[in-house]
Amino acid sequence: MEILVMAGQLILGLSILVGLHELGHLLAAKAFGMRVEQYFIGFPPKVWSIKRGETEYGVGAIPLGGFVKISGMIDESLDTSHTDTEPQPYEFRSKPAWQRLIVMLGGIIVNVIVGILIFVILAYKNGNTYLAAKDAKYGIVAYDLAKSIGLQTGDKIIKVNGKEITDFNEIRSSDVFLGNNSSYTIERNGKQMDIYIPNNFVDKLADKKAAGQFIEPIEPFKVAELAPGQPATKAGLKAGDVITSANGKPIRFYHEFTEIVKPLKAKPLTLIVNRNGNPVTLTMTTTPDGTIGFYPELLLPITTQEYTFGEALSVGTEKAFQVVFDNIKGFGKIFRGEVSASKALSGPIGIAQNLFGGIWRWDRFWTVTGLLSMALAFMNALPIPALDGGHATILSYEIISGRKPSDRFLEGAQKVGMVLLLGLMAFAIFNDVFKAVF
Secondary structure (H helix, E strand, O other): HHHHHHHHHHHHHHHHHHHHHHHHHHHHHHHHHOOOOEEEEEEEEEEEEEEEEEEEEEEHHHHHEEEEEEEOOOOOOOOOOOHHHHOOOOOOOHOHHHHHHHHHHHHHHHHHHHHHHHHHHHHHHHHHEEOEHHHHHEEEEEEEHHHOOOOOOOOEEEEEEEEEEEEEEHHHHHHHHOOOOEEEEEEEEEEEEEEEEOOHHHHOOOOOOOOOOEEEOEEEEEEEEEEEOOOOHHOOOOOEEEEEEEOOOOEEEEHHHHHHHHHOOOOOEEEEEEOOOOEEEEEOOOOOOOOOOEEEEEOOOOOOOOOHHHHEEEEEEEHHHHHHHHHHHHHHHHHOOOOOHHHHHOOOHHHHHHOOOOOOOHHHHHHHHHHHHHHHHHHOOOOOOOOOHHHHHHHHHHHHHOOOOOHHHHHHHHHHHHHHHHHHHHHHHHHHHHHHHH
16 A cells, blocks of 8 residues: 555656646747647556647656657657758747747746745745754764764754754754765763764765664653554553653663664563553563554654745745755765765655655645655756757757757757666666665
């Protein structure tokens, strides 16, 4: 079921974004009097289509993209049948270069607008819910990756890159992991010291073995929900119980509980819980995964900041463009050799697993869709033949120089671009499968 949920979210998200992207091209082309022959979401074979006027609208069987076919344009179909005839007034090639440039940028512009709108609406609807740094009063849990750079459990991080933090999540922000020469200022045993983060540290974070385990706040907890049929339910654990001891070891914080129980795979476990002020002893056997089947309620206070629409407009726009800046920083680290491409790049399988997940939550769905909309705009803007950015680069050259490249050159550039893109997609999918298996 989780696989179906992941696939469903990926297909819906991409269909929305690709459909709107291609709609941007279509509307711009029609505005300048160009004939649009086809508008498809998904790649062939064709599943369904309908013709309205001069345009065939349809859905393809492969839901990982889409296309708009504009008369007189050399595109991914590599249709050059028109090149031996005189340009017609309704064709792409007969229009001024500035109009053709706007048509090629139409999809990118729509994706940017959609990304901004999603982040603005989410900011206005949900505000900003976060753990204030001052409320993380017990310090951090330092997992192995954190320990590798010198952090310890119980440290209190008070500054990031020399700046005092207000939101605990600033500790794990892209500015830290995608920046250069980042550092934490921590308080340990009443003394302050700086911990420096290696420039290639994000490469270690992306490793499957790390599984996202870096830093968490130390948090007291109580039992919130129980999974049916699991050891905790069978043993009589109840929502609201506070676990105070596990196998004779005192428990106060959630990480202490997991450190004791996780190594106990299919082994006996004795808990003492505080239930309405009374101690209760429970015995059970853990699962083969080292769990007992309950969800914790973490008890540090959470701060919610609500936004007016004007504030949400500013915050949402900033968050949207932060995606673009993060992509630029990420590519910079790949080119400098600080991050391995095999860990940084994901295809459809990786996106479904790591971003959408196996549980359908609408807020997360729209957050990821907004992120992908901005990422799609950025990727399409790259000056690679066959991408919108490649077409835009050639058209910009034509506008500046006054010389139009030959159809033969455009066809060759399109072929080169298609080979590059297909190779990149094949690498991303193979990389997803390899990471999933190994």
